[in-house]
Amino acid sequence: MYSDLCALLEMIIMSHVSEVAEFQSCSCDTFQAAIYPLNQPALLKGLDLGPALKLWRSPDYLASRVGPKPVKIHVSQSPKMDFVSKNFLYRTLPFDELVHRCSDPGQKKEYFDEVYYLRAVGDNPRKDIANFTTDYPSLVSDLILPQFFPEDKLFSSVLRVASPGLQLWTHYDVMDNLLVQIVGRKRVVLFPPSALEDLYLKGDKSTVVDIDTPDLEHFPRFSNAERFECEMSPGDVLFIPALWFHNVTSLGYSVAVNSFWRGLDDKFYDSKDTYGNKDPPQVQRALQMVDKAMGLLADLPDSFREFYCQRLITRAKDKMTNNVD
Ligand SMILES: O=C(O)CCC(=O)C(=O)O
Structure with missing residues (x-):
């Protein structure tokens, strides 16, 4: 009976799923002329991202390049991070230690029960905006971040390291986003801004934490939400337009860097926003x-x-x- 219900639920959800469009080796001109104006997510393949793709595959390399720099991370007992029940806490770990725990979860029993997520922030997270270039200078020469927008529109660049299986809740950001996947694969589920009413929002986040087997008694409209899906491999870049909801699962140990870009006039951005997710003033x-x-x-x-x-x-x-x- 329960499995019948799950199958039915899956059918209802699948009927609203589209694949994210893929583009091979696109240039900045093609992106600006043909992809950006669609205001749809796009999976960009075959871009030159530099030697990071090879070098960062080795956790030892990544760990030793950055060393014991302290980083503030999310730690949870469950891979599905839930901001409603707050099933995670913040902890500070040396970067090299974080990389080893994420890339080799079996190394010690106590680490096996925990999942980790680094969303890099500036030195003072209340004031400083994450800047991959200045925060991780020893990694900069490894990575070519796609420059598909005018340079003065760059808001932040964010290093992200995750344990296998970690699922980040559905949320939107107010800026356009280029998510560069460097190590590991990732499943990304996206919902268009028009799905807002079906996602039961609290601020910028959806309260529907389990997007694959949602509780439809609590969230009856969720099954109406149109969704797009893709799987990212190392070397893929996902364009996530501003206000598109996204839910991200790291299928293995994962390292990514994303950059946020301002698409609107400066007056539409909150000057105190260091994350890129505050609504316009x-x-x-x-x-x-x-x-x-x-x-x-x-x-x-x-x-x-x-x-x-x-x-x-x-x-x-x-x-x-x-x-x-
Ligand atoms: O890839 C991730 O870890 C999360 C990406 C994300 O949520 C973002 O870039 O806004």
């Missing part, structure tokens, strides 16, 4: 106003509150399509 203010508006309706009886809440939604939608003065 204008949107943050608008959301506060919505909270205030809902506060004004708070004392109405339920039936009136629901009715006027719908009126607010209709009005906002009409404004979007210019039907209201």
